[in-house]
Structures are given as structure tokens and as C-alpha cells.
Amino acid sequence: MPLVAGVDSSTQSCKVVVRDAETGALVRSGSAPHPEGTEVDPAAWWTALSSSVEAAGGLADVAAVSVGGQQHGMVCLDEAGEVVRPALLWNDTRSAAAAAALNTELGAAAWAEAVGLVQVASFTATKLRWLAEHEPEAAARTAAVCLPHDWLTWKLGGGGDLGALRTDRSDASGTGYYSAVTGEYRRDLLMRALGRDDVVLPEVLAPSASAGRTSAGALLGAGCGDNAGASLGVGARPGDVVVSIGTSGVACAVSETPTADASGTVAGFADATGRYLPLVATLNAARVLDATTRLLGVSHEHLSKLALEAPSGAGGLVLVPYLEGERTPDRPSARGVIHGLTLSTAEPAHLARAAVEGLLCGLADGIDPLKAQGVAVDRVFLVGGGARSEAVRRLAPVVFGHPVLVPEPGEYVADGAARQAAWALTGGDEPPTWELAGTETYEADPDPAVRARYAEVRDLTEGT
Ligand SMILES: Nc1ncnc2c1ncn2[C@@H]1O[C@H](COP(=O)(O)OP(=O)(O)O)[C@@H](O)[C@H]1O
Numbered sequence: 001m002p003l004v005a006g007v008d009s010s011t012q013s014c015k016v017v018v019r020d021a022e023t024g025a026l027v028r029s030g031s032a033p034h035p036e037g038t039e040v041d042p043a044a045w046w047t048a049l050s051s052s053v054e055a056a057g058g059l060a061d062v063a064a065v066s067v068g069g070q071q072h073g074m075v076c077l078d079e080a081g082e083v084v085r086p087a088l089l090w091n092d093t094r095s096a097a098a099a100a101a102l103n104t105e106l107g108a109a110a111w112a113e114a115v116g117l118v119q120v121a122s123f124t125a126t127k128l129r130w131l132a133e134h135e136p137e138a139a140a141r142t143a144a145v146c147l148p149h150d151w152l153t154w155k156l157g158g159g160g161d162l163g164a165l166r167t168d169r170s171d172a173s174g175t176g177y178y179s180a181v182t183g184e185y186r187r188d189l190l191m192r193a194l195g196r197d198d199v200v201l202p203e204v205l206a207p208s209a210s211a212g213r214t215s216a217g218a219l220l221g222a223g224c225g226d227n228a229g230a231s232l233g234v235g236a237r238p239g240d241v242v243v244s245i246g247t248s249g250v251a252c253a254v255s256e257t258p259t260a261d262a263s264g265t266v267a268g269f270a271d272a273t274g275r276y277l278p279l280v281a282t283l284n285a286a287r288v289l290d291a292t293t294r295l296l297g298v299s300h301e302h303l304s305k306l307a308l309e310a311p312s313g314a315g316g317l318v319l320v321p322y323l324e325g326e327r328t329p330d331r332p333s334a335r336g337v338i339h340g341l342t343l344s345t346a347e348p349a350h351l352a353r354a355a356v357e358g359l360l361c362g363l364a365d366g367i368d369p370l371k372a373q374g375v376a377v378d379r380v381f382l383v384g385g386g387a388r389s390e391a392v393r394r395l396a397p398v399v400f401g402h403p404v405l406v407p408e409p410g411e412y413v414a415d416g417a418a419r420q421a422a423w424a425l426t427g428g429d430e431p432p433t434w435e436l437a438g439t440e441t442y443e444a445d446p447d448p449a450v451r452a453r454y455a456e457v458r459d460l461t462e463g464t
């Protein structure tokens with residue numbers, strides 16, 4: 001059977017998987033790191049993609065490839081197809097004031113109605129407003145605006161004409177100027193954000209459509225936003241919530257119906273199968289654990305062991321993990337807090353526990369609003385780098401109040417992109433069915449006191 005490849009160009013690294021198009025069996029894989037920072041030259045993504053393709057044994061024998069990527073990043077190109085300035089990533093909060101201004105001008109409910117979301121600093125439209133205000137020359141030089149996965153797909157296809165830029169519904173729905181419901185760009189809202197509506201925007205392809213061919217002749221899939229990719233990678237269906245612990249913390253659900261949450265908590269994105277993907281995202285997830293390993297001078301494995309030694313609720317020690325500001329709740333200038341230190345809680349195990357519980361409480365705060373939007377929660381999947389922590393896996397059902405399904409450690413965004421590539425190859429109404437290997441179910445008695453105590457301390461940070 002032919003081979004297909006899937007790419008996840010995520011915040012911290014690029015991952016490539018090569019799979020059998022029919023069975024989904026993993027054949028080989030590779031990865032390479034991305035630079036630090038919330039402003040990145042897209043050339044670094046291309047370098048990392050090339051290295052990870054090489055580490056995965058190349059693509060010469062691959063029949064189709066699709067690229068999934070971090071959402072919302074602002075990639076501006078000039079007439080010649082050159083990058084105008086480094087891309088501002090989803091976790092760059094400098095456009096917080098622009099987001100607030102856009103919401104004041106149009107009204108939160110009108111944004112939700114028009115494009116399924118209320119503006120926060122993560123979304124591309126706010127970054128364009130920031131560009132127009134702070135770097136007018138760069139804004140004037142911009143001839144096309146696209147997203148990280150669009151740019152990489154275009155490069156794989158040989159680049160060239162800006163008219164060859166392609167995207168898909170899932171990533172377009174995170175720009176803040178595309179309606180997943182009508183399937184159309186809102187150039188009037190682009191005009192509001194950038195002060196121009198004459199730039200080239202990528203053509204939005206159907207989920208199984210092709211974006212062309214690579215120079216080696218492989219079919220290019222439409223690609224997708226990383227969260228839509230992960231949902232496709234685990235084979236999520238309506239009733240499933242996918243929780244991802246990567247750089248971002250995400251709770252999202254495949255849904256037959258769109259959402260328009262005027263509170264702005266749930267973003268009404270599209271998925272990669274033609275459905276919708278209501279989603280709540282935080283800025284602080286796996287890196288909260290990374291930071292705690294540094295504080296304690298331990299490995300991730302040791303941190304997990306320590307966390308499981310401490311009592312539930314860490315004896316009242318709470319860590320509110322807003323280390324990079326926060327997006328949900330919308331507090332871009334917030335800072336993290338450790339609260340409840342006593343002689344007995346000033347212990348490495350208690351701090352480790354508080355970090356894991358704080359991270360999980362932040363995610364639980366994302367699952368509740370999904371339910372409030374009418375999303376059914378039959379199953380909860382846990383994916384992303386943070387799911388490699390045993391403490392996270394074991395404490396997630398305690399905090400979420402739901403059993404948690406953890407597929408074997410893997411790259412589920414890249415897998416979703418590979419599945420999309422296989423779909424582009426075979427056609428049909430639905431993506432090919434691939435078996436999800438090695439899923440373990442974690443069950444535990446919920447401890448609502450953990451969330452209640454976390455909420456008290458979280459609310460002390462209000463206004464920061
Ligand atoms: N065993 C582990 N325990 C906790 N966190 C881990 C573990 N292994 C990796 N991570 C963390 O997971 C993150 C990478 O996850 P990933 O989902 O690839 O992120 P992203 O998609 O945002 O690049 C890193 O912050 C890394 O330190």
C-alpha cells in the first residue's frame with residue numbers, strides 16, 4: 001500500500017510521521033526543534049521541517065503529505081513571496097490592546113455571530129491590527145497573509161505565485177476574519193483589523209481536497225490547524241472531548257453544530273472533517289511542568305513521582321499557572337501565583353502536586369464552558385507532551401470528574417495530518433478508518449475540593 005506523511009509544525013518543534021495509507025501503521029518518524037520565543041522567522045520552520053523529514057527517512061516513497069500546524073500565527077508575505085517580518089505566534093500577547101479595541105468597536109456578540117469567536121490576542125486579526133498600528137510600513141508592504149501551515153504547504157508545493165496559497169476550514173476559522181458557517185472570508189472584518197482588504201488570502205480547501213503536488217510529485221493535502229489535526233488523529237467523533245497538553249492547553253470537541261459564544265471563552269472553530277470544533281485554549285500547559293522541574297531541580301519523571309506522593313489538594317497549596325499571562329480567562333498580563341504556603345506545604349512533593357493540579361484545573365475550566373455550549377462529553381481523550389507524565393494521567397480524572405482515555409504516546413497532530421493525506425489520496429466522504437493503538441483508560445474518584453480551592457485562589461488573581 002502507498003505511504004502517506006503527516007507533519008505537525010507546532011510551537012516547540014516539528015514532527016513528521018510516515019504511515020501506511022490503508023492501515024495507518026507507523027512506518028517511521030522524525031522531529032526537530034523550533035526556536036524559542038513568540039516571534040519566529042518562518043524560515044526556521046522550513047529548516048526544522050527539512051531536518052525532521054530527513055530524520056524520518058525522507059519523502060521520496062510517500063504518495064501524499066499534509067501539514068498540520070500551530071494555529072493563528074501571522075505570516076505576512078510581500079509581492080515577491082518574501083516574509084515581511086517574523087511571524088507573531090498564537091502565544092504572543094502584544095496585540096491584547098488591539099483585541100480589546102476590536103471588541104469595543106464591533107461588540108463581542110457581533111464578532112461571535114460573524115466569525116464564531118470574540119477577539120483575544122491569540123487570533124490573527126488582532127495581530128494584523130497591531131501591525132497596522134505599530135509597523136505601518138510592514139503592513140503596507142504586505143501582499144498576502146497566511147498561517148504557519150498554509151506557508152509550509154505553499155513552500156512544499158514550490159512557493160512562487162501568491163495565488164497558489166491554500167488553507168483549510170479548521171485553520172481559516174482561527175483567523176478572526178473567516179466564517180466557518182458560511183465558508184467565506186469576511187473581508188470587511190479584515191479591513192477593520194488591517195485597514196486594508198486587498199491582500200491575498202489563501203483559498204480555503206475542502207477537508208479532503210488537494211493543495212497541489214510537491215516537487216517530488218507527492219499529493220499535498222489541504223493541511224489543518226493542530227487541534228483539528230489531533231482530533232482527526234485520535235478519530236474523535238461527536239461526544240468526544242480532546243484535551244491537549246502541549247505549549248497550549250486545549251479542550252475541544254468535534255460537533256455537528258457551530259457555536260457562537262459571546263462570552264469569548266469558547267472559540268467556534270471548524271474541524272478537519274467538515275464539522276465544527278468548539279475549543280477553549282490556555283496559554284499555559286506543558287511548560288508549567290517544565291518550569292516546576294526547573295524550580296525543584298528534578299526530571300519530569302521525578303516531578304511526577306513527587307506529585308503522586310503528596311495528598312490530594314496538596315494540603316491547600318495552590319499554583320495558578322498563568323506564567324505567560326493567560327488567554328482563558330482573558331488576562332494577558334496575569335502572572336502565576338503560589339498560595340497557601342505553610343511549614344507543612346513547603347515541600348517539593350506539595351509543589352509538584354500543586355503544579356499538576358493547577359494545570360489540570362486550568363483545563364477543567366475549559367471543559368465546563370464546552371458543556372455550557374451544549375457539547376456532549378461521553379469520552380475525554382488526553383494527548384500532547386504533558387500526557388507523558390504519569391501524574392497528569394492519574395490526576396486528570398480526579399480533577400475533570402471524567403474517566404480519561406490516553407492513547408499510547410505519539411504525535412497525534414501529525415497522525416491527523418497523515419490521515420488527511422490518505423483521505424486526499426483515496427477520496428470519499430469520510431477519512432479512512434485507522435485503528436487507535438494502545439489506548440488506556442484512567443479512572444479515579446473525583447475530588448471537587450481541588451477545583452473549589454483552586455477557584456478561590458484563581459479569583460484572587462482577577463484584574464491582574
Ligand atoms: N514526560 C513528560 N512529562 C511532562 N511533560 C513532558 C514530558 N515529555 C515532554 N513534556 C513536555 O511536553 C511539551 C511538548 O509537547 P508538545 O505536545 O510536543 O508541544 P507543542 O505541540 O506545543 O510543541 C514540552 O514542554 C515538554 O517539556
Ligand SMILES: O=C(CO)[C@@H](O)[C@H](O)COP(=O)(O)O
Pocket residue numbers: 010011012069070071072090122174226227246247248249250279281
Ligand atoms: O492557539 C491555539 C489554539 O487556539 C494553540 O493550540 C496553538 O494551535 C498551538 O498549539 P501547540 O503548539 O501548543 O500544540
